[in-house]
Amino acid sequence: MAQRFLARISGKTKQMEAKAASAGAGDAGKIPALGPDGKLDMSMMPAGIGADTQIIPASEALSAGNFVNIWSDAGAAKVRLADNSNGRPADGYVLDAVSSAADATVYPLDGTNSELTGLAPGAEYWLGTAGGVTNTPLDETDAGNANKISQYLGKAKSATELITVDDGYVVL
Template sequence: MPQAFLALVGGKVKQIWSIAVSVGAADAGKIPALGADGRLDATVMPAGIGANTKVVPASEALGAGKFVNFFDDTGTVKVRLADNSNNRPAHGFVLVAAASAASATVYPLDVANTALSGLTPGAEHWLGTAGGVTETPLDASLPANANKVNQLLGVATSATELRTDDYGYQVL
């Protein structure tokens, strides 16, 4: 909830309210307030400051925490579940579920995916199937793994957080 303070304006004491969301230049000089989530809204941040995300259409339903793959759909970039079994490396992940054809907010690798569960803290995790993760890398010596994607995603810092990094990937 916005806070109010008293200020001397034109020789008179006036109550001034803080704002949680900015509409741009019309709000110049106003004092920002934290939103309901206890954070500053992205609209009060300077250009270039804020979450490094990309909003793109989802070509299929995406669950929260799933790793995703960008692809070209007849000239339009879309996002789908990353999958080590069908040559879809992870380019990022979603923290909030998105329905098929809805806009998905994709976070890049190199930040924490905090929408997971069942991770082993301190363990490395690789790309699994259907946007999931596994603690077991693919074995390049097994013929069954030919043409599959072996991609290290990061290290779990808790049962629900994976600190990702862009290590690259290998097609076996």
């Protein structure tokens, strides 16, 4: 519930509620309220300000925090789970669960994935399997890792946050 304030309307004092989202020009001059996440709604931000995201259909179900691979499905971009074992490097991550065929909001690497669990603060992480991460890099001298992807993803800020980097990847 947004905070309320008193306003004079038509000569009378009326209690009003701050706006949590904007419907456009009709809301000009109104007092904004923070949303349930403690942030301003993106509808209140000017063009060009906000999260650098792409909306891409998912070709499989994704869980919040999954790292994803962008691929071409008959010329149309789609996202699927990134996986170091099958040639699917991480191109970004999702912060919300998405059903197969639904639109996914994909955040690029070089941001903070805040939907992970079990991370050790200060530890480094690499791409794992099925959209996950591992704190153990692949051994490039192990013949069993041939054709797998070694991709450094970043360092944990907390048990749930990974500060990601976009350093590319190597096929072993």
